[in-house]
Amino acid sequence: MGIMLYPNDGDVPGLDVSWSYSGFHMFRQWLAEAEGFVLTEMHGYGGDRPWTGVSTTLTPLLHHPDDGGPDLTPAQCAAMLPRLEEIARRPPAGDDPDVLGGRVEDLRRLIAVLRRCLDEDVGLGFG
Template sequence: MPDDPWPQWSYAGFNLFRRKLAAHIGIDLDQMRGYGGEGDWATVDSPLRHLLDHADNDGKLSPQQAVELAPALEQALFALARDFDYGHTYNYDMRAGRELVELLAICASENVPVLFR
């Protein structure tokens, strides 16, 4: 893995990470639009919806979405840290998750969108 300061996941890894976040806020992603279900994201009251209802590798989050998402993601990572096992996946997800929080904060403060590639 390259030593890149920005968050990186494989597609499968990012999917699993988002599933953990969704489960943390009581959402079964398989029931939601975009994951095979018909659930409406507008009914989700968590800022984590900005990350969960988003393409893996395309599009962007607005600076306002980054403002909302950063603290919610940071809190979720803290809560999930108690639940993860301490294996490779935990370390990888936590590191990349913290990097994503940092990126969200930078984009919010600079008033620029977060790009997904």
Template sequence: MGLDLRAGREAGRLGSDPWPSWSYTGFSLFRSRLAHHIGIDLPSMNGFGGEGDWASVQSPLRHLLDHPDDRGTLSVDQAAELAPALEEVLAEISERLGPGDDVRWDYDVRTGTDLVALLRLCVEEGVPVEFG
């Protein structure tokens, strides 16, 4: 059991849709690495045990970081804002690592790239991204 993200359309998932999927533990590690990269101490933030205010976070990654793991949606506007920022951070972190340096991150980059593709698909179709 884990987290699957999909396009929130009535027709459901199409065979050609990207379908990023993590275990909950894996997604937690992925978000922690993203947060660290942009200078956020995730445990200090509201929803992660701290009292940090997400309204003070300027990065579009906040849409992914400040979100329940197992439910809810990202709006089309949030997806449009998040896609290029996530793509950039994935590239920056990957640049620092050599091939095989971090097997976990290799998976996250592939899955994160699928998430970027899903975000763009949802923007193009005007549908939300669903967490489930």
């Protein structure tokens, strides 16, 4: 059982990126660290820090329920894309090289999914 992010265009066997729930949590922790904050300090992740206290275009991805919740809009996808591409080009140091390689590979796949969302003007679905 896990989570899949996909362009919500009705193309069931189409492009997607998926993780186990724990893998997705670790991926989002990594992105939050790249943005300069600790995800587990945030409201909804066991902490009390409000999301209004961080400034990142990645908030829609980081502060979205794993299951359910609305699709991210094409506008939200467009806003996140430049920062995600920057992280993929210059990933944060500190991870084991194999772990870092896997995260960057997942990030590149997510970037491809977001580009498809923009090309087709559809939302990013969580399933």
